[in-house]
Amino acid sequence: MGEDRLFIVLLVVAIVVLLARALARRLGVPDAILLVVLGIAAGFMPGLPTVTVSPRVVLLGFLPPLVYHAAFFSAPRETRTNAVPIFALAVGLTLVTTAAVAGTAYVLLPGTGWPAAIALGAAVAPTDAVAATSVMQRLGAAPRLVTILEGESLINDGVALTVFGLAVEAINAPFTVGHGVVRLVQVVVGGVAYGLAVGLVVRRVRRWISDPSSQIIVSLITPYIAYVPAESLGASGVLAAVVSGFYLGTHGEGLLQPASRLLGMTFWRILTFLLESALFVLLGLEIRELLHQPGGKSWWDVAWIALAVSVVVIGVRVVWELGNGPIADLLPGGRQSQEGVGWRQRLVVGLAGMRGAISLAIALSIPAAAGPDRELMVLLTALVVLVTLVGQAPLLPVLLRRFGLVETDRRRREAMTARQAAANAALVRLDEMASADEVDERTADTFRQMLELRLERVEYFLDEMDEDGGEGEGRREDRGEPPGSQRVRAELVRAQRAKLNTLYRKGKIGAATVRQVGNELDFAEPVSLRRPT
Structure with a gap:
């Protein structure tokens, strides 16, 4: 993309972010919805250059600081108290959703093999908690619900990316169960171990730094130091960034040391806002381009396949959340974790599973070797993101108020x-x-x-x-x-x-x-x- 085109795209992104922010406050609608919708509308502006966002840009540029920041500010006591529901959603539900969507794709897209179908399932399985938690925090929803959603979103990205990586390996080369188990251990254990090592080293380094600007620089490069080498070593960069962020956030220093904490808090608040907003706008612009490429299918076929996948994604989550009580009771501490969580809370959590730009970035990473339906899979993922954002997010304020969950x-x-x-x-x-x-x-x-x-x-x-x-x-x-x-x-x-x-x-x-x-x-x-x- 030339300099002129890049300038135009950046200008459009900035205008959409400002406009969506103003309208969101006036209408009481989550920023994410307006950012995506206005992004799609902006995509049809005459003269706007084609916007194609590389998945590597999202996974390497946006994802590390966002997951690191979320992990850093996670609540350790609340996370530990809600470990069972978080684990059930982030691991159990992510795997079940992947399997359910993969089965649906395998049936509805006959030319798609199981590895490619699993890759699609992994793309739409992880949730994006930004839209849901923004609604809940603005309304003053029960902190427990926010903790569960944030904890789930923090972990399920790593789970989905791990499954996706294994599926891509199976697409490109013969794959055995034994090899899959070895790679799974390497990805998970390697990511956790490397992330912990980064946290230990950075903690020592920061003890010797008192200059506020230097502290900010260290905090900014830490997620990339955790993510990029871990990916290069064949481990999970997401897990490495999460573990390093969680370790540093729970070991006393805070995001920055006291001499520069205020400046650092302001910096990270602005940075995460800009990254999240830009992601949703770019997602909207990207959807415009994908709508021109229905993958060789008629729009009627695309519509009902997208509807089927969306129903599976939403339905599996709601059924899982409403019915996983007996399963959770079997886990250590599961019975205690279910206390005070009734069907109302479960329904809200079940309907708060919006998808975001990470899903589209994963889908765009599906290799051409996946077959002729590769473009259709990317389009289906984009439509699922749009359906969950626009269809589910507006329901949350209504349910929270009706169920008396505003505190x-x-x-x-x-x-x-x-x-x-x-x-x-x-x-x-x-x-x-x-x-x-x-x-x-x-x-x-x-x-x-x-x-x-x-x-x-x-x-x-x-x-x-x-x-x-x-x-x-x-x-x-x-x-x-x-x-x-x-x-x-x-x-x-x-x-x-x-x-x-x-x-x-x-x-x-x-x-x-x-x-x-x-x-x-x-x-x-x-x-x-x-x-x-």
Whole structure:
């Protein structure tokens, strides 16, 4: 693609992202739907160059940072608590969906062999949680549902890509069951082991870096260091990126060390937003091109085959989610993991299985050796993505409200309770410092008044649950503080962080609340005393 054409495409992507963002807020529709729909509409603009996105660009350019970021910010306690439903969806359902779609393709496309049919099944099996979780988080859905969907999406990409890789090997060369087992072990164990090694090395390296810009650079290249070599070694790059992200996210340093955490959080928030948005727009533009290539079939044949595959994808997920309770009970900890999860929650999770750009990238990777139906498989995958996005995502807000699964007030109260406990911990620490003559009386009185005022505000909002409660609770206000008080402020911030971590370990608050209140404490921490830990 020439420079002029590339500029036009990038400009169209930027315009669609801005327009979709504005409309999504006004209409209350998930960004992903509007990004895809507007992308398709933009594709019919006269003069727009043909857009063909290489699957390698998606798998190498977009996928590593997205899965690494999601793994980094995963909630370890919540993930461990919901390990059984996450494992059942990410592994069990992905394999069952692959098999069901492969069987459907084998019947409906007579010229397709089993390896190519399995490749198609692996392409449409993984979910994209962006659209679903954006709806749930905006409405304040139960955090457990969000955790399950995010955990599933984090793992099923690796499972689907592993199955797809084995299917492609079977397309290109004779394949035996023994060889498949060996390759499966190599892909999974190799990916996990290499990802853990990357996490260990990067953790050591980051201890020696305090410059914010250098920290951001290290955090940006880490997912690629995990993904690319793992793929070159024949292991799973997705699993390597996930494991490295999860390890670094749960071992104290955070995305960046304290000296650059705020800058790093802003950088990654913008980066992931741009990557996700660009993926959905490019998906829409790509679908326009695929619609011109029905794979030698009539549009009637394409329509009903796509409908059949979509029904299988959606139906298998709903049936699996509604009926896997007895199976999950057989797994260690399965019975406990099912407590509090009724048919309403299961139905919401079952209908939250939208597909995204990763599915299309996998389908585009199907080799020409798959046979004459290769182009049709790519088109079918694109149509399944479109059907699940446009057809399922709008149902989620309706179901969440109708089933009473919106917990906005509970989440706001949890955050306020955490602020209250943190302020009380800071008061206790201040009294200890005053008793030990570590702080003069004037400074102690100043901070005591500030903390007591904050407590009064939090207690008021806890009673009233005002919509604006909690905004700016942890922000700094240095005016009027006695000289030399930064050391005291830093000590009080540490006491509040310690209290947050204690509340989280005891299960009193969730990971989202820890991050929210922790970000407020980042603003409260004296700049001159922020040091890497």
